Amino acid sequence: MTAMLSLDRVGVRYGNVAALNDVRLRVDRGDFVALVGANGSGKTTLLQALHGLVAHTGARTVAPQAAAQVMVFQRPFMLRLSVWNNLRLALWLASVPAGERAARASEALQRAGLSELRDRQARSLSGGQQQRLALARAWATRPAVLFLDEPTANLDPSAKKEIEAMLARFKDDGMTLVMSTHNLGQAKRLATRVVYLDHGHIRADLPTTRFFGEHLDARADLFLKGELTWDME
């Protein structure tokens, strides 16, 4: 397998709080990695460290073919512009040639089922529609690696289903994805690998079938059973 990204002994601190400790992680081409763990376990920080959005100690290596990366946040940020202009702007930022932008934006809207909303103000869309637009915006730039920070949190079941369907298509296209999630069912349905984080440490990094089928360490077991309570964290 070709390594797209790797972290070696990476640590991140926010003041006196260590958000990540001595993390080693490798993401290969075509992986769909789900980061799971309790609140505050370091999932978002690990995504940010992989993406290069946060200062860290240790080494981060990015393969040349993984240079194009985009992150979709839990609450997608849309500029106060139309749906269409938000897409065009993302393509401009990704240095897509001007002649290709309109075609790519149209294709992305079609893929997300938002073609009819292209002239609407992006911020006036519903939460689910904004998340689909965020995914379409990311996909339009053809990233080699897509990071997703709890992309279906706060969405209703039907919106969650639509987002999952889009992510499954991205996976089928061969895109490399790294997603943090609280939804273990979602990790089981979509991911090829599951990484379990606890207090900034990686406690398990296994193929999905093994993660959900094997006996893990005691805390990971409790987390899977939903019995890791706050006083034990």
Place this chain on the structure above:
Amino acid sequence: MEFSAPWKITKYERCPLSAFAESFRTAVTLVLDADPVLWRTVRLSLAVSLSACVIAAGFGLAGGAWLAVARFPGRRVLLAVLNTLLALPSVVVGLVVYLLLSRSGPLGAWGILFTPSAMVIAQTILVLPVIAALARQLVHDSLRDGGDQLRSMGASPFTAAALMLLHERWAVATIMLTAFGRAVSEVGAVMIVGGNIDGVTRVITTTIALETSKGDLPLALALGIVLLALVGLINAGIGIAQRAQGGNLAIAR
């Protein structure tokens, strides 16, 4: 300068409320009669203050956006200086610009002292810190919300900051209105570098100062009302445009 509309002074000295009522009537009369001297004064005021705001916006918005993302030694000191300059006294600006532009000053060769150009320079210096400081704060706060997303999509720090100015364009309009209000209402700087020359550098505020010193309170108040109405009109225009966009959003929902 002589205005064509007649008025009397002495009867208002004992009754300020009558003075206000008469001033308002005078203001309306001057406006309705399209008094040429009044409009020349208003035009010059608008031309000077708008020019200063446009020039200051070019430097102030870009500078403010840059300061929101730039990291360099002495940045905190620069920000403290910038925030201090928010309270820059207009007479001090007038004095400094006067010294620079006077014949013996370093820019004396330009020969623009006591011209509208000198007034534009003075007001530009006056409003530049206002625009830069408020733009910096606006961009800084907006980047907390969407900065990571823009960086993730490939925006450089300065591009992300510039995009935030576009994103917050109505707040930028409010900043510009604040700057215009500061420029059009100041009297110290334009009095010193313009010289309040009738028909050349006399603007609304210097006329008000002059007429008040002559005891012609109704005219001074009338011009004050015209000045206030001008700023109110611009503010209303921005408000209507803002509501129009809000209305579209509401319909879209």
